[in-house]
Structures are given as C-alpha cells and as structure tokens.
Amino acid sequence: MVIVLKNQLRIVKKNIRQFIENITSLFSSKISDLLLAILLIPYLISKVGIENYGRYVFALSLTLFLVNIINYGFDLSAVRELAKNRHKPKMLKKLLNKVLSVKLYLTILMLVILFVVVFTIPLLRVEKTMYFFALFLIIGDLFSLRWFFMGIEKMKYIPIINVGSKLLYVFLVIIFIKQSEDYEIIILLEGIGLFIVNIFSFLYIVRKKRIRIKLISFYKVKCPVLK
Structure with a gap:
C-alpha cells in the first residue's frame, strides 16, 4: 500500500512539474515576442x-492570415492525436508525415491565392516585390x-525556437535595414529567420525520432487530416 501511494505521489509530482514547465515555456515565448517588438518597432x-x-505591417497581416488558415486546427486535433500516441513510434511518424503533407498542399x-490577390488589386500590385518576399514567411512556417x-x-523547445528565429531576424534587420526603401525586405528578413530556425528544428526531430519523410497523396489527405 505504501509503495503504491509513493508511486502515485511520484506520478502526481511529475505531472505538476511538467505542467509548470509547459506553462513557463509558453509564457516565456510570449514575453520574448513582446520585448523584441518593443525594441524593434521604434527602430524600424x-x-x-x-x-x-504601415505597408509592411499590412503585408505581414495578410501573410499571417494565410499562415493561420494553413495551421487551422493542427494545434488542437494534431496535438490531441499525438498526445494519445506519443509512445507509439509508428503512429508518431505517420502523423508527422500526414500533417506535413496537408500543410504542404495548403501552403x-x-x-496561389496570395499571387491572385496581389495581382488583382492595384494597390497591392505596386508592392508585388514585398509580397513575393512574403513567400519565405509562409514556406518557413511549413x-x-x-x-x-x-x-x-x-x-521547452518552443521558446528556444521562437527566440532563435526572432534574434536572427533582429540581427538581419540591424545589418540590412538602413533607409526608407528597405521596407520591402523587412518581411523577407523575418521569413529567412523563421525558415532557418524551423528547418533546423525539423531536421533535428526527423533525425532524433528516425522519421522517414514520405509525402502522402493529395487524394488520401483531402479528408480531415486526423480522420
């Protein structure tokens, strides 16, 4: 009886510790975003x-809107499915390939939608260079x-990745943003920072979990991703 209680207590402590770590990680990620924004916005x-x-912010808002459409539901359904099968390597690999495939097709x-919108609306067409650079942000989020x-x-990896991409972005901004005409490449620099850090973390997980990337046919994933 005593041994059982000790084991249960150990599990409870572990869960509490994990919960605190998760909350702290998400909170620190948001705080770092806020602090970097406070420092970077006046500089830009x-x-x-x-x-x-303002032109850059509008382009960024449109780009992030499309990114949110791509990611819609994954932070709920994919997380829930992964949490249930995280100790099953085959299911983990299958889920990652399925989510990656769906995100690729949505990307x-x-x-295509971004190009159509930009070249259809005259006010956006004059800024086509900046919207072309926005591709890096969308692809980086893939x-x-x-x-x-x-x-x-x-x-705990989320704030590390987030801060890493932001710091790289800030570094690139300080180097390349020197005059008013440089506003077009701000979104490019942000996309480069996101892409580099995300691709490294992606390759790290693929190697660590020994996942073989295999895209799933569009006809097999056009149904809900976790069906």
Missing part, C-alpha cells in the same frame, strides 16, 4: 518611416513543429 519606424512601416494553395512539441509535451 526610424529607418523606413511610419508610412512604409501551395495559399501561395516546417514549424510547434504542434509536435505540444503533443509530446516538450514545450
């Missing part, structure tokens, strides 16, 4: 001007494994 405005900064669709780390309850 001073270099490119408030009007050009292609969103890129390799985001936020949902994966949440599913296996390793959320």
Whole structure:
C-alpha cells in the first residue's frame, strides 16, 4: 500500500512539474515576442518611416492570415492525436508525415491565392516585390513543429525556437535595414529567420525520432487530416 501511494505521489509530482514547465515555456515565448517588438518597432519606424512601416505591417497581416488558415486546427486535433500516441513510434511518424503533407498542399494553395490577390488589386500590385518576399514567411512556417512539441509535451523547445528565429531576424534587420526603401525586405528578413530556425528544428526531430519523410497523396489527405 505504501509503495503504491509513493508511486502515485511520484506520478502526481511529475505531472505538476511538467505542467509548470509547459506553462513557463509558453509564457516565456510570449514575453520574448513582446520585448523584441518593443525594441524593434521604434527602430524600424526610424529607418523606413511610419508610412512604409504601415505597408509592411499590412503585408505581414495578410501573410499571417494565410499562415493561420494553413495551421487551422493542427494545434488542437494534431496535438490531441499525438498526445494519445506519443509512445507509439509508428503512429508518431505517420502523423508527422500526414500533417506535413496537408500543410504542404495548403501552403501551395495559399501561395496561389496570395499571387491572385496581389495581382488583382492595384494597390497591392505596386508592392508585388514585398509580397513575393512574403513567400519565405509562409514556406518557413511549413516546417514549424510547434504542434509536435505540444503533443509530446516538450514545450521547452518552443521558446528556444521562437527566440532563435526572432534574434536572427533582429540581427538581419540591424545589418540590412538602413533607409526608407528597405521596407520591402523587412518581411523577407523575418521569413529567412523563421525558415532557418524551423528547418533546423525539423531536421533535428526527423533525425532524433528516425522519421522517414514520405509525402502522402493529395487524394488520401483531402479528408480531415486526423480522420
């Protein structure tokens, strides 16, 4: 009886510790975003001007809207499915390939939509260079494994990846943003930072979990991803 109680107590302590670690990781990720924004926004405005900064923010908002469409549901359904099967390597590999395949097809669709919208609306067409650079942000998010780390309850990696991409972005901004005309490449620099960090974390997980990437046919994944 005593041994059973000790084991149960150990499990409870482990769960509490894991819960605190997860909450702390997510909180620190949000705090780092806020602090970097407070530092970076005034710098960008001073270099490119408030009007050009507004153009960048609008392009970023449209891009993130498309990214959110791509990611819609994965932070819920994929995380839930992964959490139930995280100790089953075959299911884990199958799920990652399925999510990656769905995100790839949705990414292609969103890129097509972005091009159609940009070349249809005159006000956006004059900024076509900046929207072309936005492709890097959309493609970079394709390799985001936020949902994966949440599913296996390793959320400590999320702020590391987030801060890493933001710091690289800030570094690139300081080097390349010097005058008002440079506003077009702000979104490119953000996309480069996101892409580099996400691709490294993606390759790390693929190698660590020994996952063989195999895209699933569109006809097999056009149904709900976790059906």
